[in-house]
Amino acid sequence: MSFAPDILERLARARSDLRMGVPILLIKEGQAVLVLSAETLKADRLEDVRGLGHELVLTITSRRAETLKARAYDGDLARLALPADAGINWIKGVADPQDDLNKPMKGPLKSLRDGSADLHRTAIKLVKSARLLPSALVVELDNAAAFAMANGLTVIPADLAAPHLETTSPLNSVVHARLPMEAAEAGRLHIFRPEDGGEEHYAIEIGRPSRDEPVLARLHSACFTGDVLGSLKCDCGPQLNGALAQMGSEGAGVLLYLNQEGRGIGLANKMRAYSLQDQGFDTVEANHRLGFEDDERDFRIGSKILREMGFSSVRLLTNNPRKISMMESTGITVAERVALKVGENAHNTAYLATKAAKSGHLL
Template sequence: VPIGVAENTRLHVFRPEDGSEEHYAIEIGRPDRALPVLTRLHSACFTGDLMGSLKCDCGPQLRGALAQMGAEGAGILLYLNQEGRGIGLANKMRAYSLQDQGFDTVEANHRLGFEDDERDFRVGSAILKELGFGAIRLMTNNPAKISMMEKTGVKVVERVPLVVGGNAHNHGYLKVKAAKSGHLL
């Protein structure tokens, strides 16, 4: 599937045996499976990725990661269907409403009965292994992603920062990501 950043692109679709959400791997170029591949684990964000919401940095992270992979000529972007840090779009909209009332993103999730982050990055590790990758250069600001990759047998040889998308509407959100979730911003 040719895309704007790279004409030589393949889309892999992964459906778990239990019939749960599909996840996607966008393969830019033909990365050598013996070398660490530039990789991004990107959780679906309808509001940021598709609507261009200014409340988060997701859309700019998605586009920035794809652009860097295109510039390098190779990479794997895993698009994981774990909307709203794993709580789903409807609950994310409820959390947005709570944020409008003064709660930060973590507090809003807790008020809805969720953990700070409900995502499961083990699925990303499984997909990378299925594609034949054992070592990656991970584009992330989230140390939890690095830790999970390492715990599940995918070697992270480099963390590639991806600090994009800050604006007046998400300044507080980004501060909370750094202070409460340990993101390296």
Template structure:
């Protein structure tokens, strides 16, 4: 398959992007691996009696991440993900509720559930990863694909597990425009798109920073509720506008606006996490109950964006040591961590305290 972006591995990227689209539309796909496994998969959160008709084999199972399985007190766990046989124990309503922790408190005495005590297959790991890429809950229905499934899209497990890295390596600049901002009139917005035409990231270039010395920069993950609506549950909006002001006052730099909503879990799942927080769980516990890691973000795209802009060293505005480590691991020299914190309010003080205590933020 040819690409307007050159020699990037577009075929593998495109088939994953197509699989993401199919799953989000409620359709099934087939995941294959090097061991010869062909698994038909479906999003568990869409489970209905009609959908389960395609998952009636003796080997049909529900995949949950270890994070979610631990919440449900499933023991012992062997590998990640964990597989629960469907036969005789799981109907559509139970499957949907096991995938979605926002209803856990409505079903306090579920189970016990049996699990398959074996190491997960490569195709099973990839199936759950694909749910994450689709910004769905990380829970999948799987069954050995039948010959009648030949019309379904097939995607290699290796393409799924390698997608993040391939998409980052395939980033290209596709747009560049002057956009004067309230706190930085000398600003440009530069758009980056992966080779498969997937989700774009943005850079806000302020002034004309030198490429011969470390640039003052910030990595900012998009936050619809905080950045656009001014939500008081987080400090994202303050961090975004504060970083733009700081960079402008310093004479120039760059802010990378990364399409990694909700620490990489997506807006819909972030709203579910907010509901869990209203039930008494902190921000880390909420993500883990959903089946995610506390932080699902990757920083390879940011490193590639900096390189494409001509920067290989940065003075990073952040209180998150993982951002420093992530950029360094991707080949960017972080010469200084510049503190970037704002006062708490009555709505986000527990959130900020949790980031400090559990995520190591330097607040």
């Protein structure tokens, strides 16, 4: 019998630590690094890290490096040597594009090209999964085990973590109950909880859809601004209501409400992207300047929930071909694509045009 946390539980701890500004340790084949999120780094901790006497490296994604004109020798990321006089404001200025237009010259930036970037890559994946800016301060350590024990730090073996950072967490059905709604009185809400401590996801079942034929379904990513506040910058709220109304009209359907706000980057980073859009960048350019890809969502979550509920074939309400290919690649047959063209207005015309031109949406 063991009371020690398994790797999924340790990863959940690590994400929580990083969000609070607490460092973690990554280890692999005798190498160990201390990792701190650039976003949540505090000045006193920066001085403590400097006191260790090792080279400090600020790791950023290649998307952010491209914006900063820094060389990404490691392909998907760049390891920047921290200048001796660089303070907390310099680090946050490199990580966060908020002030890029006022201070476009961040450099000179020295990118490292020697040595392995494996643990730096794991560090970026971890801060991303914690919904933080994709930038991490990384410092090599000696005597890692003693250091971790002395400071009570979470230790993550990179090889054990790798499969869990690349795949979706197992999901467990928690509860479901009847929920009469405006769209349909015959409604039922199902709650699914991932084992890795991440956000719960929801399935809204309308009527009693047959498991033996394609079900009218939608994968809807959470959008607090559109779904709750009625934002006019996107078409999410009208899509949510339109999908539920169509399911109610047909008498059956299932809407998966996936907590992947802002195309999977989280609400805080989504608001950062909105701020960049106010500076004249489109939605894809804003994500890239933040260091993210066009779309960081994982629609495999949706297929897992559908299978858990007994569905194997769908009539998918979507304008996004990526959702179709992801469903089919994970064993869910898409018998039909059902268009969902609602919600265009004067405030989101450019946004919708960008989705069509750069993300392939069928609008």
